[in-house]
Amino acid sequence: xxxxxxxxSGSRPEEEEEEEEEEDEEDEEEEEDEEEEDGALPPSExxxxxxxxxxxKKMEITVSEAEKRxxxxxxxxxxxxxxxxxxTRAVESQSEGQCAPMDSLWRRYSEFELLRNYLSVTYPHIVxxxxxxxxxxxxWHKLSADNMDPDFVERRRIGLENFLxxxxxxxxxxxxxxxxxxxxxxxxxxxxxxxxxxxxKADSRLKALNATFxxxxxxxxxxELKHYSDELQSVISHLLRVRARVADxxxxxxxxxxxxxxxxxxxxxxxxxxxxxLQSAGHHMDVYAASIDDILEEEEHYADQLKEYLFYAEALRxxxxxxxxxxYDLEMAAQDLTSKKQQCEELATGTVRTFSLKGMTSKLFGxxxxxxxxxxxxxxxxxxxxxxxQLKSKNLEGRDFVKSAWADIERFKEQKNHDLKEALISYAxxxxxxxxxxxxxxxxxxxxxxxxxxxxxxxQGAAGKSHxxxxxxxxxxxxx
Amino acid sequence: MPISPSSMINQYKFEDEPELRDxxxxxxxxxxxxxxxxxxxxxxxxxxxxxGEFDSSEYEVRRRYQDFLWLKNKLxxxHPTLIxxxxxxxxxxxxMVERFSDEFIETRRKALHKFLNRIADxxxxxxxxxxxxxxxxxxxxxxxxxxxxxxxLSRMGQTVRAVASSVRGAVKNRPGMFxxxxxxxxxxxxxxxxxxxxxxxxxxxxxxxxxxxxxxxxIHTLWSASEEDIADSLKGIAxxxxxxxKATEKRMAGLSENLLPILHExxxxxxxxxxVLKRRDQIQAELDSKVDALANKKTEKDLFSEEIGKLEDKVxxxxxxxxxxxxxxxxxxxxxxxxxxxxxxxxxxxxxxENDVAELVQILK
Numbered sequence: 084x085x086x087x088x089x090x091x092s093g094s095r096p097e098e099e100e101e102e103e104e105e106e107d108e109e110d111e112e113e114e115e116d117e118e119e120e121d122g123a124l125p126p127s128e129x130x131x132x133x134x135x136x137x138x139x140k141k142m143e144i145t146v147s148e149a150e151k152r153x154x155x156x157x158x159x160x161x162x163x164x165x166x167x168x169x170x171t172r173a174v175e176s177q178s179e180g181q182c183a184p185m186d187s188l189w190r191r192y193s194e195f196e197l198l199r200n201y202l203s204v205t206y207p208h209i210v211x212x213x214x215x216x217x218x219x220x221x222x223w224h225k226l227s228a229d230n231m232d233p234d235f236v237e238r239r240r241i242g243l244e245n246f247l248x249x250x251x252x253x254x255x256x257x258x259x260x261x262x263x264x265x266x267x268x269x270x271x272x273x274x275x276x277x278x279x280x281x282x283x284k285a286d287s288r289l290k291a292l293n294a295t296f297x298x299x300x301x302x303x304x305x306x307e308l309k310h311y312s313d314e315l316q317s318v319i320s321h322l323l324r325v326r327a328r329v330a331d332x333x334x335x336x337x338x339x340x341x342x343x344x345x346x347x348x349x350x351x352x353x354x355x356x357x358x359x360x361l362q363s364a365g366h367h368m369d370v371y372a373a374s375i376d377d378i379l380e381e382e383e384h385y386a387d388q389l390k391e392y393l394f395y396a397e398a399l400r401x402x403x404x405x406x407x408x409x410x411y412d413l414e415m416a417a418q419d420l421t422s423k424k425q426q427c428e429e430l431a432t433g434t435v436r437t438f439s440l441k442g443m444t445s446k447l448f449g450x451x452x453x454x455x456x457x458x459x460x461x462x463x464x465x466x467x468x469x470x471x472x473q474l475k476s477k478n479l480e481g482r483d484f485v486k487s488a489w490a491d492i493e494r495f496k497e498q499k500n501h502d503l504k505e506a507l508i509s510y511a512x513x514x515x516x517x518x519x520x521x522x523x524x525x526x527x528x529x530x531x532x533x534x535x536x537x538x539x540x541x542x543q544g545a546a547g548k549s550h551x552x553x554x555x556x557x558x559x560x561x562x563x
Numbered sequence: 564m565p566i567s568p569s570s571m572i573n574q575y576k577f578e579d580e581p582e583l584r585d586x587x588x589x590x591x592x593x594x595x596x597x598x599x600x601x602x603x604x605x606x607x608x609x610x611x612x613x614x615g616e617f618d619s620s621e622y623e624v625r626r627r628y629q630d631f632l633w634l635k636n637k638l639x640x641x642h643p644t645l646i647x648x649x650x651x652x653x654x655x656x657x658x659m660v661e662r663f664s665d666e667f668i669e670t671r672r673k674a675l676h677k678f679l680n681r682i683a684d685x686x687x688x689x690x691x692x693x694x695x696x697x698x699x700x701x702x703x704x705x706x707x708x709x710x711x712x713x714x715x716l717s718r719m720g721q722t723v724r725a726v727a728s729s730v731r732g733a734v735k736n737r738p739g740m741f742x743x744x745x746x747x748x749x750x751x752x753x754x755x756x757x758x759x760x761x762x763x764x765x766x767x768x769x770x771x772x773x774x775x776x777x778x779x780x781x782i783h784t785l786w787s788a789s790e791e792d793i794a795d796s797l798k799g800i801a802x803x804x805x806x807x808x809k810a811t812e813k814r815m816a817g818l819s820e821n822l823l824p825i826l827h828e829x830x831x832x833x834x835x836x837x838x839v840l841k842r843r844d845q846i847q848a849e850l851d852s853k854v855d856a857l858a859n860k861k862t863e864k865d866l867f868s869e870e871i872g873k874l875e876d877k878v879x880x881x882x883x884x885x886x887x888x889x890x891x892x893x894x895x896x897x898x899x900x901x902x903x904x905x906x907x908x909x910x911x912x913x914x915x916x917e918n919d920v921a922e923l924v925q926i927l928k
Contacts, residue, residue: 311789318786325779332772339768342761350754353747357897364904500792507796511803 131254139251143172146244149236188269204281207405208488210495212249213394215242223327294411309403316396341372388506413477420470427463586683587611590676593668610698622699637693643842644885648681649831752833759826773811780804825903846881850874
């Protein structure tokens with residue numbers, strides 16, 4: 084009998100590309116198609132949609148409001164929570180100047196979590212977009228870590244909208260029915276999700292951890308990817324922590340300048356010649372001190388962009404873990420098959436090649452009868468047959484997983500590079516336009532937040548905005 | 564590095580006809596002296612002059628803080644209603660600055676240098692005899708000179724009288740001008756003290772900010788090591804942050820070298836001026852009490868009237884001296900404030916050179 088080895092999980096270049104089928108356009112007459120789709124491919128095997136067909140292109144999705152609610156939770160305890168309003172509208176209905184009203188429903192954060200868990204389990208080969216953080220983290224002192232804080236709620240609203248848009252733009256995820264219902268069906272959605280039984284398909288953490296340690300031959304690319312995502316997570320966490328401290332200090336510098344304002348103003352009252360100079364110096368100090376609020380709000384936006392990729396690192400790791408689990412499963416199945424074949428061989432030839440309890444007991448208590456042996460061999464042969472088929476399909480599954488996972492990972496990498504590059508550059512550009520708010524002759528140290536120094540680009544016409552406050556050439560105090 | 568007297572012309576913008584200056588003084592080269600009893604620092608005082616009253620055109624002596632203190636007291640005695648420049652404090656309370664730390668010594672040296680130069684530029688004080696002796700006498704000569712003059716007890720007596728009169732509150736015949744000055748100084752003193760505190764606070768905040776930024780930049784570089792496509796953008800930002808740190812350092816240096824010392828000087832000045840106003844009041848009080856006494860004694864009028872005449876002259880001289888010095892002080896104060904703030908502002912304006920910026924833009928895009 085040939086021994087079946089687990090196939091190495093590296094992908095074979097000679098495999099053909101699947102033809103991508105154009106998925107039928109999904110529109111709001113979705114319900115009619117549902118019957119047809121029974122018996123169709125399970126969600127995780129749907130071929131990806133082309134860019135133009137992604138839900139995001141056909142439907143306007145916003146999370147427009149947040150509202151505090153009180154209600155009874157699962158344990159019948161009164162609690163306060165925030166609900167978010169999801170509004171949707173088909174893009175086509177906006178042609179020719181018509182504007183159809185938006186459909187809307189309210190969801191709370193825990194429902195978003197349920198959706199994401201469902202997607203992670205149902206599409207283990209996809210890097211599923213992360214949700215905004217559950218609790219405020221990396222805060223600096225001015226922001227509170229309270230989930231009910233209006234700033235936090237606002238940033239979370241934006242984060243949730245971003246999440247929905249990411250899912251809706253994903254070629255595979257956007258086609259998911261549960262996702263569509265999440266956006267459009269208010270009642271009974273939770274039940275629908277639970278009926279899919281996805282929780283049963285979830286891999287236990289223990290199993291996953293075990294696999295990580297014991298897998299022998301994972302695809303090297305996934306191992307590298309795991310290292311990368313660990314590094315990414317570590318470096319972004321560090322960055323965000325320090326950034327929070329920098330923001331804190333920057334706030335301090337600006338605010339203390341505000342103290343100058345009042346003193347200059349009071350001093351100007353007793354001076355004749357210097358009076359005007361001191362007055363306007365005081366005014367500038369006040370304006371300067373106030374400008375920090377806008378600056379830090381924009382900085383917070385930058386932090387949020389980084390945070391998204393911090394959480395994406397976790398999603399990447401989840402895909403790697405799934406691969407390791409599948410590979411480990413495969414290795415175990417192959418091992419099992421090999422040992423069964425060996426047993427069969429031993430029984431057939433009567434030789435005992437390896438030490439086994441059976442072997443010992445038969446030596447001690449006498450051999451089995453030929454009939455007994457035949458029966459055993461038969462059972463084993465059946466099992467081996469089954470085992471070989473299973474191994475084959477596991478191998479296939481494994482290869483398919485690697486292929487589709489890697490495709491999504493490539494897509495993710497491009498997205499990440501694009502997004503981060505843009506975030507970094509707009510961070511720089513934002514600082515430049517912030518600088519325009521600061522009068523060119525501030526009398527005492529304007530603190531320079533990270534890229535404010537690029538203000539000189541300003542004079543080369545980079546970000547030509549003007550912000551109301553005139554850039555005066557103010558004579559410092561003392562001018563008569 | 565010793566500062567040459569000639570380079571000082573650019574440093575100090577005394578608007579009293581700088582071209583006509585004939586006395587140039589530097590204070591430098593602090594040296595530590597250890598004896599059995601104490602350790603102290605002496606400073607080298609170099610004087611270059613073209614004045615006839617000086618036997619030589621160049622002098623070099625060593626002086627310690629005590630000597631400066633002596634000079635200040637002598638000047639105050641001789642000219643009670645002139646504004647004697649501030650001397651750096653004997654001890655620094657703020658922050659645990661070591662008495663002999665390099666930073667402390669350098670700060671003190673600069674302040675002592677300023678002290679002597681302000682005296683040299685003062686139209687009256689510059690011709691003071693004790694000042695001349697301070698600049699020219701050898702160590703032993705100075706010691707023996709110090710021992711002469713009014714003894715300790717009489718000096719104490721003066722202090723007691725000064726305290727006593729100040730306790731009595733506003734003098735009743737004080738001319739309006741001096742009441743205005745008093746009110747002004749009270750407010751000025753309050754404001755300058757606040758500014759001093761705020762400036763120190765800003766320095767501290769800037770320093771904390773700088774420390775955090777120093778950690779912030781390198782993280783981007785670290786990150787760039789695990790990236791390919793965005794590595795350059797990350798390095799670009801690290802570079803920006805680094806330059807930002809340098810700019811912050813420059814600002815901090817500007818604060819500690821210009822703004823903080825000036826504000827501190829004017830905090831001391833406000834105390835000095837309050838003292839001067841009190842002494843003027845005291846001289847006036849002497850006159851007033853004699854006048855009151857005269858009103859009660861019809862006889863001995865002639866005797867008293869001569870004394871009163873003398874006192875009236877004294878009061879008038881004191882008032883005029885103070886008025887002139889006050890105007891001069893205000894001018895200097897405005898000049899100092901203007902140049903200090905401008906200096907600090909200029910420090911802040913030039914962050915990047917043009918070509919550095921172009922390079923950064925390239926990297927980021």
